Amino acid sequence: MAAAGTKRKAASSGKKKKNDDGNDAIASSSGDFTAKKKKNKEIKTSKTEEEEEEEPCNNPIGFQFKVLHTDGRARYTNLTLPHYDCFTPMFMPVGTQGCVKGLTSAQLEEIECQVILGNTYHLGQRPGKDLFLECGGLHKFMSWKRGLLTDSGGFQMVSLADLSDVTEEGVMFQSPIDGKSEMLTPEKSMEIQNAIGADIIMALDDVVSSVKISKERFEEATHRTTRWIDRCIKGHKRPKEQALFGIVQGGLDDRLRDISLEGLLKRSKDLPGFAIGGLAGGEGKEDFCRVLENALPKLPFNKPRYVMGIGYPIDIVICTAFGGDMYDCVFPSRTARFGNALVPEGTLRLKQAQYKTDERKVQDDCDCLCCSHYTRKDLNKIAGKETEASIVLTYHNLRYLMRLCKQMREAIEKKAFKEFCIQFTKKLYSLEKDGIPEWVSNAFAKVDINVLTESK
Numbered sequence: 001m002a003a004a005g006t007k008r009k010a011a012s013s014g015k016k017k018k019n020d021d022g023n024d025a026i027a028s029s030s031g032d033f034t035a036k037k038k039k040n041k042e043i044k045t046s047k048t049e050e051e052e053e054e055e056p057c058n059n060p061i062g063f064q065f066k067v068l069h070t071d072g073r074a075r076y077t078n079l080t081l082p083h084y085d086c087f088t089p090m091f092m093p094v095g096t097q098g099c100v101k102g103l104t105s106a107q108l109e110e111i112e113c114q115v116i117l118g119n120t121y122h123l124g125q126r127p128g129k130d131l132f133l134e135c136g137g138l139h140k141f142m143s144w145k146r147g148l149l150t151d152s153g154g155f156q157m158v159s160l161a162d163l164s165d166v167t168e169e170g171v172m173f174q175s176p177i178d179g180k181s182e183m184l185t186p187e188k189s190m191e192i193q194n195a196i197g198a199d200i201i202m203a204l205d206d207v208v209s210s211v212k213i214s215k216e217r218f219e220e221a222t223h224r225t226t227r228w229i230d231r232c233i234k235g236h237k238r239p240k241e242q243a244l245f246g247i248v249q250g251g252l253d254d255r256l257r258d259i260s261l262e263g264l265l266k267r268s269k270d271l272p273g274f275a276i277g278g279l280a281g282g283e284g285k286e287d288f289c290r291v292l293e294n295a296l297p298k299l300p301f302n303k304p305r306y307v308m309g310i311g312y313p314i315d316i317v318i319c320t321a322f323g324g325d326m327y328d329c330v331f332p333s334r335t336a337r338f339g340n341a342l343v344p345e346g347t348l349r350l351k352q353a354q355y356k357t358d359e360r361k362v363q364d365d366c367d368c369l370c371c372s373h374y375t376r377k378d379l380n381k382i383a384g385k386e387t388e389a390s391i392v393l394t395y396h397n398l399r400y401l402m403r404l405c406k407q408m409r410e411a412i413e414k415k416a417f418k419e420f421c422i423q424f425t426k427k428l429y430s431l432e433k434d435g436i437p438e439w440v441s442n443a444f445a446k447v448d449i450n451v452l453t454e455s456k
Contacts, residue, residue, distance in 0.1 A: 137197025339383030
């Protein structure tokens with residue numbers, strides 16, 4: 001397979017280089033820029049690249065971002081990291097403790113993975129920051145030559161809610177390993193992430209489950225996230241080597257989302273990228289889409305836009321239509337361990353009896369290891385039971401999402417993204433009795449895409 005990106009080489013300002021998708025990318029040494037904040041309270045939708053006023057950003061050496069093509073709000077971009085030259089839309093597999101379960105680093109390269117996500121809290125617990133300092137960081141520890149992103153540990157406020165207590169100082173966790181209490185502060189999160197050495201590191205935010213009903217808690221978390229970003233910026237000791245992304249919080253409240261974003265925009269010179277967090281946690285799909293459709297276009301045009309925790313194929317396509325660039329989730333690898341395969345028509349639950357005699361590939365047009373060597377019948381015997389099935393289905397599911405992102409990039413470049421969304425959605429729900437869900441058609445309609453129409 002051809003790689004989705006190439007290892008970064010030094011480039012002089014303004015010099016063109018060819019990327020693997022066959023386009024001319026401009027390598028600029030001038031850094032990224034963000035929209036200048038308006039004096040009025042309302043946060044305006046970001047301007048086009050040509051209209052946007054330039055404001056210098058303190059980017060790490062080797063970090064560059066360029067929007068190559070747009071189609072509606074959808075963007076095809078080039079994100080150059082110190083370790084790798086990436087292209088978005090991009091899905092990032094989750095390697096919680098320094099590896100994606102079941103796959104080697106070489107296999108992740110084979111499927112054209114560009115960036116892996118690591119978990120700061122768990123990596124800080126085991127093997128610990130001292131080991132990363134000794135061995136030269138997570139790249140060397142896991143023998144990975146491409147991009148790395150580490151989250152801040154904030155998500156564990158939700159996933160380990162019963163073992164944590166949030167205060168202004170930070171989050172007190174009870175270790176799930178030895179039961180000891182340990183405080184994770186913004187400064188501590190930066191210290192661990194600086195030792196891990198990922199290309200992109202995330203600010204510690206006060207994360208609240210999107211289904212929590214306390215308005216007061218969301219208000220508190222929104223303003224605390226803004227206060228913590230200053231501590232993260234001050235505590236970040238490797239700003240010339242690692243890009244710090246800020247995270248917009250605010251739950252399902254558009255007002256709080258705007259307040260959070262406005263606070264981050266004031267600190268934009270120290271934030272090479274922006275993320276939207278606190279979603280994909282069980283909220284209704286209509287609310288999920290409303291928040292993203294409102295928030296994404298307000299993020300700076302000339303910086304990466306990362307929507308955290310997104311892994312369902314339909315969500316990735318919708319978020320891209322809204323203007324998102326980067327996504328991550330445990331879903332494709334976790335569902336593989338339960339014997340499920342992602343395909344254009346939805347999900348194959350390969351443990352079901354209907355596949356006992358099915359001699360077809362998992363996906364006819366897929367070029368992955370799984371589809372080249374296994375039939376649905378083969379996998380029916382071992383799915384959800386044997387490690388072998390977990391490995392090959394994880395390989396397939398991640399390869400499926402890498403190909404999906406590449407297909408979106410190609411469609412955006414050809415100004416055919418609207419038609420891509422129509423065809424993708426119709427095929428995804430072609431076997432569903434009730435057809436395309438109303439929330440899906442409503443989401444696309446927000447950006448003038450009618451997935452209920454007849455495709456060309």
